[in-house]
Amino acid sequence: MSDPKYAIGIDLGTTHSALSYVNLSGSDGEKTQQSVLAVPQLTGPGTVEDLPLLPSFLYLPHPDEMAAAELALPWNADGAGPVAGEMARSRGATTPIRLVSSAKSWLCHPGVDRRAAILPNDAPEEVTRVSPLEASTRYLQHLRQAWDSAHPEAPFTQQAVTVTIPASFDPGARELTAEAARNAGYDAVTLLEEPQAALYSWIQGSEGRWRKDVKPGDIILVVDVGGGTSDFSLIAITERDGKLEPHRVAVGDHILLGGDNMDLALAHLVARKLAEGGTKLDPWQLRALTYGCRAAKENLLADASAESWPIVVPSRGSKLIGGSIRTELTRAEVTTFITDGFFPKVEAGARPAVRTRAGLTQLGLPYAQDAAITRHLAAFLGRQVGATADVPGFAERQNADHTFLHPSAVLFNGGVFKSALLATRVMDTINDWLYMEGAEPARMLGGADLDLAVARGAAYYSYVRRGEGVRIRGGTARSYYVAVESAMPAIPGMEPPIQALCVAPFGMEEGSELELPGQEFGLVVGEPVHFRFFGSSTRRQDAIGEVLDFWGPEELIEMNEIQATLSPEGRQAGDVVQVRLHARATEAGTLELLAVASDGQRWKVEFDVRAEGQ
């Protein structure tokens, strides 16, 4: 790669994507020259606009629906292929069977084959579906082409590129994101967790003042509530050689719950109210109502004196005055549904309600079953009570009486927190928990750009990776285990008990590789071997090779099973090869498990196992 001119950051979001970039020649130390790329995209047939955000929607048009010339983009003159962006979103709202949305949530859905063409999942036979991987590839490709058409002097593939992922993504979803980037023509890509990106953006935006705002011993809680997902991370501020060094110590689980759920909840509430008055809404009107509810919610949450906010659902036909439906959203409704529904004041010991799911297969996305974000937050802090135990200088901050980890500062990210009322509610709730345990209240870190922070932070990370500015240390955020059958006599009618063998410890630094000691596996060449696979976000002490007999129900989370296949290159099919397992944290931010034979030959263990028959 020749020397890059720009450091590029891409926020590949559930509902919106964005690209930000730092001009390397104009930046020095913490002074950076940063911009956001206006992304050309179709906003209607034959109409191309440059917008700062690319809605992460893909529309698969019917061949007779629009002339190909009407779908032309600066880099795609004949308009071939699916449409990404604003028009995809607006068209798709009226023709949902051709709309791919939330591809990112599908990309980390463990219950489906993410390389299989399954989206839109309710499309009829004749629609050519795409895979979650393909949809993500399309968005990344659109951004690359937008860049290349705006910056022909600095080809995309020659720049330093970072793509963000939720901190809660498992190794399989991380690997798939990296694969999508490769398929989209990205040469070398680095992955960065979104809450870290938000903190980078805050550091960069403060122009050095962050050193006054935080001090060694601080624990920053990043609360990132996006359009479709909620993501938490804890970052401890340590000091090394007189310099502040942020240290990401914990990440939360994947919660499919975001701002869009809130707008939809309100729309259904208002629709029910209208239905009681005898007015039925069709899906088109319900969508218009959702937009109306979002605007009304934002206004009511911003203006404490407004008691209600009118909503008008425009008519579908051309009779606007005669056909529109007028209704309103009241403060009481917003308070009940949003403030108390999604951000209730709960005890620190509260935990999200879990219902057992009906049936074995899930056709849709596994949305969070408890809508209360504060309860998910309480569970996260409670689970991570020991997160800083090993970090130097934090031993006295946290003692055995504490029932949850005490953050000292909170950074918000995501459009939901444009409402100061909701940010205040979360702060108040956390500070109540801290007060009950006799701790100082946490403070809010202000001044974040809630929509573009992740893209900006990612670009800044691309820049600091080149050696300038502050870097957040982290390593892998979980430890990983495979199941091995324990040497116990079988009991009739019971599954043989399993033990968990740690194959990748917590906090592996990027670029490091560890060998699993002692244990050799005999693998048959050409025959896939499956392992049950587990991850833990709390077991920090387990070393590689450690075998667990018992673990708490919340400690180890079972993930998709993983698979090792020894390709028959240079060997006879059917031969048994003794291999050792290696864990490698790559520079790109993914985790790899490798089967290494005694002669040094290596095979990758696949996290994402293709479903049978695909």
Added chain:
Amino acid sequence: MSTSNHLPSFWARIPLAFGAFFKTLGDAEFAARIQQGPTVAPTAAPVPPPAPVPAPASVPAAAPLREATPDAALQLLALLQREARLIDFTQESLAGYADADIGAAARVVHEGCAKVLREHFTIEPVRSEAEGSRVTLEEGFDAAAVRLTGNVVGKPPFKGALSHRGWRATSVRLPKLAEAHDASIVAPAEVEL
């Protein structure tokens, strides 16, 4: 001035009016001609209501005229229809509706128009002073940006009260159109299958 018996219809006047609006904003000479024209032109409003904007018919026939392309005007019209339902609203008869119903629809139109203006134009007041305050116009002031009314006599500096701050579009960001795109379809018919 206009002696033609081919008076443009209301719908033909909308693109003309928009063309005149942008030309007046963007072209000082043209604006000056309008100003000197025999018709008293009302101030161009920021949200262009179709009717009261001066039609180009009031321009003296002898002056060399530029032909405005209708595409930009049609594009704006399409945006105002898509976001604000402006054509639906103005095409509907108000007779028979209560003011409350009209008010509800007006919210859609108002919000949508505001969105179009916000997203596609940067509009700033020409004068930053509060309306009603005394202002002084030095010699060589921009006659296209400030219009003198009332007792217009004597020489600059002129002193007077600011009755309207004026608006200036400092940037216009209209979408780009595909070569084959037919801009005259400002809103396609919709057929649900």
